[in-house]
Amino acid sequence: MHFALLPAHRAAAAPSAPAVADDDRTLDNAAFHQVIEAAATTLAELxxxxxxxxxxxxxxxxxxxxxxxxxxxxxxxxxPINPVLTTDEIRYQATDASSVVLVTDNARTDDLGTSVLLTADLYAGTEGAPAVDPHDEDRALLIYTSGTTGRPKGVRLDHANLTAQCLALVDVLGLTADDHSLLILPLFHANGIVAGTLSPLLAGGRTTVAGRFKAATFFDRVEQVRPTYFSAVPTIYQMLVDLPADVRPDTSSIRYGICGAAPASVELLAKVEQRYGFPLVEGYGLSECTCVATVNPYDGVRKAGTVGPAIPGVTVQVLGPDGAVLPAGEAGDVVISGPNVMRGYLNRPEDTTETLVDGRLRTGDIGFLDEDGYLTLVDRAKDLIIRGGENIYPKEIESVIYQLPQVAEAAVVGRPDPKFGEVPVLFVALTDGAVLDRDAILTHAAAKLAAYKLPAEITTLPSLPKNAVGKLDKPTLRKFEAPTSA
Structure with a gap:
């Protein structure tokens, strides 16, 4: 079913059944449909x-x-825009997407690149806006993902993508009208929107949107709302297993937890299940394939260390350097094809051509399939850093650092971190005679970048290592143990 029609369908079928709740209110199907109509009217009047x-x-x-x-x-x-982004980053996304209005809850005096609608006024429409005839090819989402060229780029997803992805997830996750998602991942990510919200609603179930995640109070919310599943990143699961031993919550309502966005250790998966009594199903995907491409079955064979087989309707292949499909057990480039693959990047034809080849999505990840079709990832896109589930591309940080005239060379690499899995660290070489300390670099970066993108360490070297062709040698930097930080 097209998602434009879903609220009305749910309201007609079961008006008093729960639909969406958050920290402040609960909407049944009838109320959910009513506020959507009011908000649509307001948007139409704008x-x-x-x-x-x-x-x-x-x-x-x-x-x-x-x-x-x-x-x-x-x-x-x-x-959807990450609320922790700086004004410059927000303005870039709003204008790159050609947004006609920006909905927010905070009156701002800075220029965001488009007109602003406060949520206090979101339901003020009075005339009643008729719904348009829904088309599968209508754009549904522009999810911005960091790119190797520095600036994030918009992933174009239409309603055919969303419908195919959600139907597949309903199938593979066994979702029904009895399912209740507790949403703790951010709604500016595809995972929060697709796996945490749209899929349970499409199945006839419900979603509770939690506010800011806090490990100490998470299980209080679980016991209060009784969800049947939730999705989280490895960092969150690590926080949960690190809770004091006397934390013994009632998790009997939870059928499974979903783990994705970053690699999880076999040990972590086992610790969660042993301590809290529900299994974790690890999956894999990216915004460019709407959300999910593979997932370990919740009711079948779960192979720890793998991210599972392809979901229904999706094909995952591993290609060699010549583009030929490799046999089971051989590592190569992971490519995805299916109805969930994006339509391309917004206004980026060259990036689109490079990423979508012969109808297949080149993920940039390296992995292999076993004889049963389960995918194991052995590496990922060369420079990608995943900090607590947040994707960070070094080029974006480096471009900001290069704005400082004292900087001659800059390179950002990932470093293992016990809490976040990985954090960005910065290496710089200064121009002759220049003086620039760590605080000055961080102050400059903080004005341009979201906090999670800021380097956790900064090391100044006389010059940065190069490879045989003169490019910065990041493999060497990844092994570098800095004796001092600037």
Whole structure:
């Protein structure tokens, strides 16, 4: 079913059944449909039409979910923006997406590149905006993902992508009207939107949108709302297993937890299941394939150390340097094909051509398939850093650091971290005679980058190592143990 039609269908079928809740309110199906209609009317009165883009800058709340469906009711797309981004980063995304309006909960005086609608006024529409005829090819989401060229790029997903992805997840996760998702991942990520919200709603179930995650209070929320599943990154699961031994929550409602966005150790998966009594199903995907490509079955053979087989309708292959499909057990480039693969990057034809080849998505990850089709990842895109589930590309940080005139060379690599899995560390070489300390570099970076992208360590060297062709030698830097930091 097209998601523009889903709220009305749910309201007609079971008006008093629960739909979406957050920290402040609970909406049954009838109320959910009603507030979506009101929000769509408001957006229409502001000029939102089919084909337009609505930006949304909100924390995890029901208002964000309502805005998604309200825009889709009008045939518009949504680009969700990470609330912790700087003004410069927010403005870039809003303008790159050609957003006609930005929905937020905070009155701001800075220029965000488009007109602003406060959530306090989101439901003020009065005339009633008729829903447009839904089209599968209508754009649904523009999810921005960091790119190796420095600036994030918009992943174009249409409603056919969303429907195919969610139907596959309903199938592989066994979702029904009895399922209840506890959403703790951010709603500016595809995972939070697709796996945590849209899929259970499509199955007839419900979603509770939690606010900011806190390990100490997480299981209080579990015992309060009784979810059947939730999705999280390895960092969150590590925080949960690190809770004091006297924390013994009632987790009997949880059928499974989903683990993704970054590699999880076999030990971590076992610790969660042994301590809390529910299994973790590890999966793999990226925004460019809407959300998920593979997942270990919750009710079948789960192979620890793998990210499972391809979900229904999706094909995962491993290619050699010549583009030929490799046999089981041989590592190569992981490519994905299926109806969940994106339509391309917004306004980036060269990037699109490089990433989508013969209808297949080149993930940039290295892995191998076993005889049963289970995928094991052995490496990932060369420079990608995954900090607590957040993707960070070094080039974006390096571009900011190079704005400092004292910097001659800059390189960012990932370093293992016990809490976040990996953190960015920066190496710089200064121009002759220049003086630049760590605090000055961090102050400059903090004005341009979100906090999670800031380097955890900064090391100044006389010059940075190079390889045989003169390029910065990042493998050497990854092994470097800095004796001092600037």
């Amino acid at each position: 000029g939102v039409r089919r084909g337009d883009v609505v930006a949304v800058l909100l924390p995890n709340t029901a208002d964000l979910v309502v805005t998604l469906f309200a825009a889709w009711r009008l045939g518009a797309a949504v680009t």
